[in-house]
Amino acid sequence: MNGDPAAEGTLAPSDPYLPELMEVVSVTQQTSDVKSVRARFLDPDRQRDFRFRVGQFGIWSRFGAGESVFNLCGSSTWHDRLEFCFRRVGKVTDAFWGVQPGEVIGFRGPYGNSYPVQEWEGRDLVFVAGGIAMPPVRCAIWYCLEHRERFGEITVVYGARSVADLVFADELDQWAAHPRTRVVKTVDPGGRTPDWDGLEGFVPTVLAEAGVGGADTSALVVGPPVMIKYSLPVLMEAGLAPNRIHSSLENRMKCGIGRCGRCNVGGTYLCKQGPVYSFEEIMAMPADM
Numbered sequence: 001m002n003g004d005p006a007a008e009g010t011l012a013p014s015d016p017y018l019p020e021l022m023e024v025v026s027v028t029q030q031t032s033d034v035k036s037v038r039a040r041f042l043d044p045d046r047q048r049d050f051r052f053r054v055g056q057f058g059i060w061s062r063f064g065a066g067e068s069v070f071n072l073c074g075s076s077t078w079h080d081r082l083e084f085c086f087r088r089v090g091k092v093t094d095a096f097w098g099v100q101p102g103e104v105i106g107f108r109g110p111y112g113n114s115y116p117v118q119e120w121e122g123r124d125l126v127f128v129a130g131g132i133a134m135p136p137v138r139c140a141i142w143y144c145l146e147h148r149e150r151f152g153e154i155t156v157v158y159g160a161r162s163v164a165d166l167v168f169a170d171e172l173d174q175w176a177a178h179p180r181t182r183v184v185k186t187v188d189p190g191g192r193t194p195d196w197d198g199l200e201g202f203v204p205t206v207l208a209e210a211g212v213g214g215a216d217t218s219a220l221v222v223g224p225p226v227m228i229k230y231s232l233p234v235l236m237e238a239g240l241a242p243n244r245i246h247s248s249l250e251n252r253m254k255c256g257i258g259r260c261g262r263c264n265v266g267g268t269y270l271c272k273q274g275p276v277y278s279f280e281e282i283m284a285m286p287a288d289m
Ligand SMILES: Cc1cc2nc3c(=O)[nH]c(=O)nc-3n(C[C@H](O)[C@H](O)[C@H](O)COP(=O)(O)OP(=O)(O)OC[C@H]3O[C@@H](n4cnc5c(N)ncnc54)[C@H](O)[C@@H]3O)c2cc1C
Pocket: 057, 067, 068, 069, 070, 071, 072, 084, 085, 086, 087, 088, 089, 090, 091, 092, 093, 094, 135, 136, 249, 250, 251, 252, 253, 275
């Protein structure tokens, strides 16, 4: 998969299972069950030299509770910190919920492939995200906005069940302030508040009305399966080929480095060959995916 050449050369620790130590810099509550965390390596040299590519993930540990896989949701151009965003769903994320600035957590990575940002150059881009799936899209949005001159029109379509379920809601206006960049935000029918200034409607419907598309357009679509199921035909009808539409998949993972066999789908290991795939690749995967 294509990536940012500047990311090459990141030195991983000699034992791939040994977490590196990071200090939590800040924690932001995004919704009732989602928080985002900024952290930096305790070793300032490691922080300065660390590189990753947008679309990659890390395995984060809360000591005493265990490890969880979270996308690196900040841009690969931010060298002073790493960011992740998580939903509280179980044992490890419950333990992360209480993490405070100044505490030490563990990190392994960066792992996985990345978004085809070089392939995207010169093309119009559509980012489609639903609910908690904004973090893996956010890193790509910031990356493209920070290299704004390399890309054509950028459209972000972001939806959640209700206004209270939008994550990184405070960044949507910042994105829209960039040249040739449009942010279309929506909540499901019934999910608006009196002061909501966005749309009301499901993401695929809003996407169909957004007027995006054409053979020069590429898309990144991440969200609940039902959102993807109905957004894909909209994009294909708008002229996007399946190999120009990418997504980031989630599957159970353990090692993150292609050793435990936990994450394979057919012949592909999501932790190594994924988590980023084009829909041409996804449609060729076994049906139980
Ligand atoms: C490549 C990748 C990127 C991910 N990025 C993020 C992210 O940025 N933010 C985020 O919040 N989560 C992300 N996840 C999912 C996250 O890893 C799990 O939600 C987390 O590990 C659950 O840990 P837990 O111990 O709290 O929950 P557990 O106690 O293990 O499980 C609680 C519930 O969550 C379900 N669950 C656990 N792991 C997964 C999974 N991988 N996929 C779907 N359901 C799962 C279980 O079936 C169970 O219902 C990602 C997963 C992958 C594979």
